[in-house]
Amino acid sequence: MITYQIxxxxxxxxxxxxxxxxxxxxxxxxxPSSESAASYKNASSEFSSRLSKSWWxxxxxxxxxxxxxxxxxxxxxxxxxxxxRNQAYASLGVDRSILVPHVLSQSSANRNRVTESDRFGGGGGGGGxxxxxxxxxxxxxxxxxxLDFWGRVRRIVEAGRANADAAEVSVDxxxxxxxxxxxxxxxxxxxxxxxxxxxxxxxxxxxxxLGLTKDRFKGGKTSELDVARAEAELASTRAQLVSLQAPRAxxxxxxxxLTGKNxxxxxxxxxxxxxxxxxxxxxxxxxxxxxxxxxxxxERNLAASSARIGVAKADFYPRVSLIGTGGFSSVDSGDFxxxxxxxxxxxxxxxxxxxxxxxxxxxxAKAKAQHEEALANYQQTVLTAFADVENAxxxxxxxVNEVAAQQDSITATKKSFDLSNxxxxxxxxxxxxxxxxxxxxxxxxxxxVQARGRSFAxxxxxxxxxxxxxxx
Numbered sequence: 001m002i003t004y005q006i007x008x009x010x011x012x013x014x015x016x017x018x019x020x021x022x023x024x025x026x027x028x029x030x031x032p033s034s035e036s037a038a039s040y041k042n043a044s045s046e047f048s049s050r051l052s053k054s055w056w057x058x059x060x061x062x063x064x065x066x067x068x069x070x071x072x073x074x075x076x077x078x079x080x081x082x083x084x085r086n087q088a089y090a091s092l093g094v095d096r097s098i099l100v101p102h103v104l105s106q107s108s109a110n111r112n113r114v115t116e117s118d119r120f121g122g123g124g125g126g127g128g129x130x131x132x133x134x135x136x137x138x139x140x141x142x143x144x145x146x147l148d149f150w151g152r153v154r155r156i157v158e159a160g161r162a163n164a165d166a167a168e169v170s171v172d173x174x175x176x177x178x179x180x181x182x183x184x185x186x187x188x189x190x191x192x193x194x195x196x197x198x199x200x201x202x203x204x205x206x207x208x209x210l211g212l213t214k215d216r217f218k219g220g221k222t223s224e225l226d227v228a229r230a231e232a233e234l235a236s237t238r239a240q241l242v243s244l245q246a247p248r249a250x251x252x253x254x255x256x257x258l259t260g261k262n263x264x265x266x267x268x269x270x271x272x273x274x275x276x277x278x279x280x281x282x283x284x285x286x287x288x289x290x291x292x293x294x295x296x297x298x299e300r301n302l303a304a305s306s307a308r309i310g311v312a313k314a315d316f317y318p319r320v321s322l323i324g325t326g327g328f329s330s331v332d333s334g335d336f337x338x339x340x341x342x343x344x345x346x347x348x349x350x351x352x353x354x355x356x357x358x359x360x361x362x363x364x365a366k367a368k369a370q371h372e373e374a375l376a377n378y379q380q381t382v383l384t385a386f387a388d389v390e391n392a393x394x395x396x397x398x399x400v401n402e403v404a405a406q407q408d409s410i411t412a413t414k415k416s417f418d419l420s421n422x423x424x425x426x427x428x429x430x431x432x433x434x435x436x437x438x439x440x441x442x443x444x445x446x447x448x449v450q451a452r453g454r455s456f457a458x459x460x461x462x463x464x465x466x467x468x469x470x471x472x
Contacts, residue, residue, distance in 0.1 A: 024155065025151055025155075025313045025314050026311070026312075026313045027306050027309055029162075029302070029307065032379065034289065034379070034382045036285055036286050039285065040285060040390060040393055042394045043282045051281055051467070051468060051469040053468070054068075055463050055469050056068055056179065058278045058280060059187075059278060060278075061186075063268070063271075067186060067255065070261070071178060071182055071260070072175075073260070074260020074261065075258060075260050076260060077174060081171045082171055085170065087167070088163050088164040088166070088168075089167070094160075095156050095159075095160035096160070098156065099157065100145075101322075102144050106327075107138070108136070109136075112133070112135070113132055115132075116132060137331070138328070141326055142323070144323050144324075145322045146320070147322060147348070149318075149320055150314040151314055152310075152311055155307045155314065156307075156311055159303075159305075159307035160304075162300045163304050166296075166301055172470050173294055176467070177464070178258060180460050180461075180463070181258060182255060182259070185254045186251075187273070187456040188251050189251040189255070190271065190272065191453030192251070193270045195449050195450070196270065198442070199244070202441075202445075209421075209434065210231060210234055212425070214227055222431065225431075229431055230435075233438060233439075252266070252267065273452070273456075276403065277399075277459045280459055280462055281466075282389065283466065285386065288467075291466060291469075291470055291471055292466075293470045293472075294381055295378075295381050295382060298377055299378055302371070304374075305367070305371040306371055308367045308370065309364070309371055313364060316360050318353070319351040322349075324345070324347075325344060327343060328341045328342055328343070389462070391465070392458060392461040392464075395454070395457075395462075396458035396459055396461075396462055399451055399452075399454040399455035399457075399458045402454070402455075403452050409448070410445055412444075413437065413444045417434075419437075420436075
């Protein structure tokens with residue numbers, strides 16, 4: 001890099017006039033077009049309107065509402081995302097500062113000594129009488145301003161603004177992810193409570209059956225084998241109930257972390273869920289991209305990479321700055337602030353990028369490659385967005401249909417159990433028939449609870465895939 005300083009007010013004025021007529025180098029960003037669809041494959045008529053930002057309220061669960069508020073206040077991942085956003089805005093402020101002149105003030109008061117051999121100091125046999133000691137007092141102010149002929153600075157600010165926009169929406173993206181995670185964990189825990197309720201009910205039934213079997217054995221109407229089978233079924237049901245404790249505790253602890261609380265001091269009372277999953281609006285596929293925070297982040301990253309190509313291209317051109325300095329300088333403190341002690345300099349400074357062609361070309365090639373990567377990431381994010389919605393719709397539809405099928409199964413197995421129980425009491429059938437029907441009924445009831453749990457999870461998955469009420 002070679003620097004030339006060209007003095008003269010006329011040169012400065014000419015440079016400023018030239019600056020006003022300059023254009024930006026590099027590509028101007030535009031949002032790439034994407035293939036859309038008229039409708040979702042698995043959407044039903046219930047999906048019509050738009051989601052609210054407080055989307056979890058569609059579940060009508062007061063405890064979940066309270067936990068969401070706790071998470072908003074206490075989650076540290078969310079705090080970290082907000083800190084990254086603040087960093088991005090601070091970086092944007094640094095970039096914008098290049099648009100305005102930078103001013104620096106300097107002051108000094110020095111006591112100096114020159115060597116006796118210095119011919120300007122009068123030593124070294126020259127016989128001069130100039131003193132070897134002198135003072136220097138100086139105060140100055142300097143101003144520098146880059147004349148953005150090629151748009152290098154404006155492209156830097158453009159990239160910084162895009163990065164700040166992406167960081168802003170990344171907070172919404174992190175928030176939505178945490179909200180969905182909290183809702184999934186919460187309902188997974190609640191449906192474990194529902195399973196536990198089913199098992200507790202089955203436990204009471206098996207206790208009654210064991211009592212009946214013992215009475216029949218005492219009356220000589222059945223064998224001791226039936227009693228042993230009844231005891232085995234009771235123990236098996238207890239074991240199934242105990243097996244739910246560890247996964248429930250893990251979900252409760254995960255909720256504690258999400259809400260920013262110590263798991264050792266956090267607990268949620270057991271409560272099952274008997275209702276079905278609510279319907280949520282899927283909206284139109286043509287509006288999906290504007291409602292997904294990850295798509296917006298990818299688009300802003302693409303915009304930043306486009307601006308950086310302009311920065312790399314502008315580096316091929318001379319960099320022109322307006323430089324000005326002024327102040328007072330004197331070796332005598334008494335003359336320091338006199339008008340005769342003034343000094344100043346003003347003029348443009350031109351930095352020429354000589355013998356740096358390979359480096360500039362490599363930087364430009366790197367910027368273009370980064371833009372290609374950002375473009376591919378954006379296009380992949382768009383495709384993933386539509387696939388996410390379709391997957392969620394298919395999962396929810398399958399889970400809802402499974403709930404209906406399992407409820408039919410409960411009706412049928414309940415009838416089978418009642419008949420086998422009556423036949424056993426009448427001595428028409430063996431206790432083995434009762435055991436089989438009991439197992440089938442318990443399995444059907446547990447499968448129905450699990451299917452409803454999957455329908456809730458799929459509903460949350462769909463809400464997240466639709467952007468959770470986000471819009472930009």
